[in-house]
Amino acid sequence: MSTDKDTLPSTDPRLVQMEQRIDQLETCYKITALINSELNLANLLDTIMNVAKKVMTADACSLLLVDEDTGELVFQVALSAVGEHIKTMTRLKMGEGIAGTVAQTGEPLIIEDAYQHPKFNPGFDKKSGFQTGSILCSPLKAKGKIIGVCQVIHGKSKGRVFQQDDLELFLLLCDSAALAIHTARMHLVLMENQRMEKDMEFAQSVQESFLPTSTPQHPHFTFAAQTHPAQVVGGDYYDFIPFENGLLGIVLGDVSGKGVPAALQMARLMSDFRYISQIDPEPGKVLTQINNTLCERSYRGMFTTAVFCLLDMKTKKMNIANGGHLSLLLKSNNSIQEIGAASGIPLGVLPNRQYSQEEYCLKSGDEILIFTDGVTEPKNKQQDEFGVDRLKNLFSDNTATPEVFLQNLGTSIKQFIGDAPQFDDLTSLTFKTL
Numbered sequence: 001m002s003t004d005k006d007t008l009p010s011t012d013p014r015l016v017q018m019e020q021r022i023d024q025l026e027t028c029y030k031i032t033a034l035i036n037s038e039l040n041l042a043n044l045l046d047t048i049m050n051v052a053k054k055v056m057t058a059d060a061c062s063l064l065l066v067d068e069d070t071g072e073l074v075f076q077v078a079l080s081a082v083g084e085h086i087k088t089m090t091r092l093k094m095g096e097g098i099a100g101t102v103a104q105t106g107e108p109l110i111i112e113d114a115y116q117h118p119k120f121n122p123g124f125d126k127k128s129g130f131q132t133g134s135i136l137c138s139p140l141k142a143k144g145k146i147i148g149v150c151q152v153i154h155g156k157s158k159g160r161v162f163q164q165d166d167l168e169l170f171l172l173l174c175d176s177a178a179l180a181i182h183t184a185r186m187h188l189v190l191m192e193n194q195r196m197e198k199d200m201e202f203a204q205s206v207q208e209s210f211l212p213t214s215t216p217q218h219p220h221f222t223f224a225a226q227t228h229p230a231q232v233v234g235g236d237y238y239d240f241i242p243f244e245n246g247l248l249g250i251v252l253g254d255v256s257g258k259g260v261p262a263a264l265q266m267a268r269l270m271s272d273f274r275y276i277s278q279i280d281p282e283p284g285k286v287l288t289q290i291n292n293t294l295c296e297r298s299y300r301g302m303f304t305t306a307v308f309c310l311l312d313m314k315t316k317k318m319n320i321a322n323g324g325h326l327s328l329l330l331k332s333n334n335s336i337q338e339i340g341a342a343s344g345i346p347l348g349v350l351p352n353r354q355y356s357q358e359e360y361c362l363k364s365g366d367e368i369l370i371f372t373d374g375v376t377e378p379k380n381k382q383q384d385e386f387g388v389d390r391l392k393n394l395f396s397d398n399t400a401t402p403e404v405f406l407q408n409l410g411t412s413i414k415q416f417i418g419d420a421p422q423f424d425d426l427t428s429l430t431f432k433t434l
Contacts, residue, residue, distance in 0.1 A: 041184040045076050048150070048177045056136065056162075056170060058152035064092065064099055065140075065148035065181070073103055073149060097121050098137050099149040106146055108138040108171060112161050114153075131156040136166060138174040142182035150174050216240050216248060218313055220434050224402035225252075226410065227427040228374075234425035235262025235304075236372050239270055241277055246314040249277050249286075252429050253306030253325065254372040256346075265302055269294075273308070283308040283321030287347065287355035291323065294348030303348035307340065307370055316433055318368075321357040323347045326376070329369040329395055330360070336392045367402070367432040369395055374426035375409070378417045386416050402430040 045063055053061045064073040073092040095104045101119050102109055114120040114132040125132055133156035140148040152170065154160040162170075215223035225238050235255030242248055251273050255262040269290070276289045286308050294303070305325035311318045320328065320339065324346030327338040343356040362368075371391070378386045394412060398405045406428055413426065 039184050039187045041181070041188055044180055044184050048180070052150060052152055052170075052173060052177075055173060056152045056166065057160075058136075059155040059158065060130065060132075060153040061151060062099075063140075063148065063150050064103070066103065066146065067091075073099055076148075098135055099151055102137045102139050102151075103146055103149045106139050106141070108167060109135070110162050110164070110167050111135040111137070113156075115156075133158065134161040136162040136170050138167075138170055140174055140178035140181065142178040147178060147181060150177060211238070212240055216242070220316070221311075221313060221431055222402050222434060223429075223431040224406050225427075225429040226406045227425065228410065228422070229263075229425045230374070230422050234259070235266050236374065236425035236427035237266045237270055238370075238427060238429050239273060241274055241281075243277075243281050243310075246312060247281060248311045248313055249273075249281055250309040250311060250370070250429070250431075251306060252370045252372070252427065253304050253347075254374075254425070254427070255304045256302050261302070265304070269304060269306075277308075281310050282357065283310050283319050284343075284355045284357040287321045287323045287344070288353065291344075291347040291349075291353055291355070292351050295351040303346045305342075305346045305372075309340075309368075309370075311431075316362040317359060318362060319357045319359050321355045323355055326371065326373060329371075329392065331367040331369070331395055331398075332363065332365070334396060336396050362433050364433050367395070367398075367430060369428065369430045371428040372425060374422075374424035375413070375428055377424060378413055378422065378426070379420060380417050381420050386413055390416075402432050405430060 049061050049063055052058065052063075063076050065076050066072070067074050070091075071094060073094070075090055075092075092100045094100055098109065098111065098114070098117065098119050098121075111117050111120075112134055114135050115122065117135075120132070120135075122132075124130075132153055134154040135151060136153075137149060137151035139146045140150055150170075152162075154162065211227065212225070215225060223240070227234070227236050227238065229236065235257055236253070237255070238250075238252040240248060240250060251270075253269065255265045255269065257265075272290055272293055273286070276293070277286050279289075280286070287306065290306070304323075306323045307320065307325045307328065308323075309318055309320050309328075322328075322340050322342040323344050324342050327342075328340040330337045330339045339360060340358055343358075344353050369391075376386055376388050376391055390412075391409075394409060395405070398408070400408065409428060410426075
């Protein structure tokens with residue numbers, strides 16, 4: 001007898017089976033398009049399970065994904081009474097149970113009677129009152145990697161058993177599901193990265209709002225400053241704080257660490273400097289008080305180095321206090337001198353430390369350079385440091401304005417390190433007497 005559809009009686013069971021098969025394949029094709037159009041991972045997993053249950057005419061189903069951190073299988077979705085009880089068993093180890101075995105071997109399983117399989121755990125049935133019969137379980141593979149397991153179940157009371165052609169259909173469905181899950185995960189990562197980029201852009205704009213938007217304008221001084229964080233935001237800071245009677249506070253420092261934590265500490269420190277220096281602008285007293293304040297709210301061992309200068313723009317006298325920071329450079333008559341060496345440890349390490357100050361009388365034409373270690377410690381591919389000596393030579397040879405000098409300094413550092421990455425925040429401040 002011919003097996004052609006047109007020659008089979010409408011009641012022939014083979015014809016009915018073929019028609020059911022065609023309907024399943026058409027549904028699977030339509031569902032595959034639906035699955036691949038869903039980018040929300042939670043919605044996608046729900047859709048996959050509902051589809052699997054419908055297409056395979058199953059009584060229960062579940063989906064587990066591999067936790068990349070632990071290597072365990074984690075239940076994501078479970079449908080039907082047994083599914084809800086399976087969901088309470090949130091994790092499986094590789095090789096544990098039917099699903100764990102399939103995930104470990106990477107091979108699908110058709111099980112006629114679950115109770116006859118050595119890996120079957122009847123504990124789920126005891127909790128739900130459901131009696132598992134036949135199981136169809138397949139790994140979910142994407143880009144050659146097992147990312148999870150999907151399984152459908154017939155209840156024992158129905159007497160139905162999954163066949164080889166069911167497996168072929170289920171594998172087709174699982175292949176589409178795995179690819180859709182991988183795509184949704186990548187979409188989630190992309191969206192998270194975009195959100196992080198926007199957050200970091202906002203953090204950068206907030207940090208920039210704390211830094212001076214311009215340098216002081218004075219007939220006898222020219223000022224310039226710049227900062228380049230190693231990441232989007234950083235922990236270097238500088239500020240100009242005006243006082244009465246022609247006094248100007250100048251602060252430059254470096255918070256330990258990088259990124260957002262350092263940036264948050266930096267923002268609060270700048271507020272501290274402005275508030276505390278208004279009470280008494282003497283540099284040694286300012287650093288002593290800032291140090292105690294930092295120690296009181298010590299956060300995860302963070303500390304800062306800092307230089308605080310009080311410049312009298314009428315007399316050109318300058319007092320300097322240094323808390324664990326690099327010395328300043330004074331250029332006078334084309335000779336370079338290191339001044340304002342640290343008189344104490346970095347701020348925020350030990351409370352009740354006293355910081356002394358030094359006084360210098362500047363002459364017309366003198367220039368001051370204050371900088372963080374990000375200026376002197378950049379390394380090229382040969383692991384050579386830019387270094388203090390190279391910085392001194394550039395400063396000594398400079399005949400340009402403070403602003404142009406800092407631009408040239410930044411260019412020199414970039415040329416020195418070449419393609420090597422910037423590992424630390426880079427901040428410098430300079431001013432010249434006229």
